[in-house]
Amino acid sequence: MEKIEFDYSKYDFKNSTAKYKILFNEGLSEEVVRKISKLKNEPEWMTEFRTNAYKFFVKRPVPEWGADLSKINFENITYFARATDKKTNNWNDLPDDIRETYDKLGIPEAEKKSLSGVEVMYESEVVYNSIKKDLEELGVIFCDTDTAIREYPEIVKKYFGKVISPNDNKFAALNSAVWSGGSFIYVPKGVKVPMPLQAYFRINAANMGQFERTLIIADEGADVTYIEGCTAPVYSKDSLHAAVVEVIAHKNAHVKYITVQNWSSDVYNLVTKRAFAYENSFVEWIDANMGSKVTEKYPSVYLMEPGAKSNVLSVALANKGQHQDTGTKAVHLAPNTSSVIRSKSICLNGGRTTYRGLVKVKKGATDVKSSTRCDALIFDDISRTDTYPYMEIDEEESTISHEASVGKIGDEQLFYLESRGLSELEAINMIVLGFIAEFVDELPIEFAVEFNRLIKINMEGAVG
């Protein structure tokens, strides 16, 4: 049979950790938590926030309702690594191996062409950050969250941990205890950021844990698109990525959050993402999960005030040895709010996808509209897909719909395309890219091209 041209090499390269400024030993304790806080010279309230969260983490059992997390050994993870002392806004100031990492990933090039700002995080900390001058002058803040604690304590204190409490779940607690890096974005009233802001997360060392903390605040009438990408080299040992992302969309604001998750196949990706959407605001989660060993991620929107809208569109691809347990929550707390949920999942070679979603309508939240559509494409008998669409509707005056479909890749479709000269693999790729086309349409064009390429790479072994 035809062999796929599998090229993960663009992502799978490792740099030495010999020159790291700080590299913690493996293992977690309150002392480790305090040490991180001290290294960052944090104010007292943050140290307390962390140690409290650590207690919640210890108390909470590893959740068993989703993917298999029993193999995670928290004592085998490195909780902090500083690869370089200085954060810069000039690529040339970075140590050669780190700069080359991002060159290979094409980030500086993308920055020039199509981004309003870039931040890159390497291991535990942000090493590069820049934003276009004119946006800075308009008061847009885009920096790493550590810097924000120092420079914008008032705003951070007001919102940090308010959307996702440190005791929300075990992994939010873990993140709250050991968080480092991540993006902080504040867009002032009425400011529309014309091109996306992008963050790129990279794990380099084996056994590394990455725990970025992202906080996005769009003030009244503001508009911002944020894109995050992530990769890691392949190790035989497991790494852990447990992020927390909090989004606040004030009255009439629009926030679009795009994720292209392409972790290597030994990463546990356990992420809590939630947004509060206020009056007439619009929040979008555009979320693709192709990599990782296990992902548990359910980007949520709490529709807090009348007129708030949400749109969640996700793609999950599970190949051999992967379990993508993903979905979304739409919580309608006010009248005249609406949510649209679309999920596309693909599984092959024994991969497993799970859609787990919740639509909740509070009593008194009248005239709510919510629609959910889940489509799964399954390649073979050893792969598996499940759908768990939970509903808690306490208000009769609402319009709720749910549709789901599971399809096998069609032999007649393959035959048709092959009869037009496409190889079996090209035909599969065309059908798969068609299946997720409405997702790709949501991406800025530059990212759509890279995304399609990533999908093809991650379809390795689709042809037997």
Place this chain on the structure above:
Amino acid sequence: MEQIDIKGLEVSVNGKKVLNGVDLSVQKGKIHVLMGPNGSGKSTLANVIMGNPKYAVNAGSIEFDGEDVLKLKVNERAKKGIFLAFQEPVEISGVNTMNFLVTAHTNLRGKNPELRKEIMKKMGELNLSELFLKRSLNEGFSGGEKKRFELLQVMLLKPKIAILDEIDSGMDIDSVRMLGEITKKLSEDTGFLMITHNDHILDHIKPDMVSIMKDGKIIRSGDYQLIEQIKKEGYGKLI
């Protein structure tokens, strides 16, 4: 010479025999009409020539210019110049029709910077709206439009041998006339195997050969004399 030769072809699907020793040939520059009632095996033959993996070939041979076609994958047969216009073209969601045409053309005929222009021109001849190019492949096409879209592909991909599987069914009278004109024009460079169970098409084309199939076998074959007879009496009397 560009010719497909089928000899003693026996085929089964899901363990059931559907072709029982078929002999047939199609040559470049010639139109061969294959008629027969529903279920006689005409579409099966078309699918087997193209290589549909659903069918198992138990005996016999298919050669294209002396080369064993049965050994080739579907896309390799396409690259040799064999084309099948499907009786029921499948719909594929999200696959943009224009992209599909460009990909097919690049695979079979190479890159052509003028392709877009050519597509527009041929779509005009076929009375197909340009709006189709923006849609998903075969989605939202009427039955007749799907057939004309198959014909568009014949015109663009210029195969050596084109099998048209009941392309005339679902077409209105004007379209059937247009089909006749287009195949006549194309047949200088292409050999046609035109499958139909409807003798109207014979009013619009001049086949070089006609064969009649029944129960998985060719029961009659002939040239213009047989065609004249069918035109006069209908082919129903011959089966």
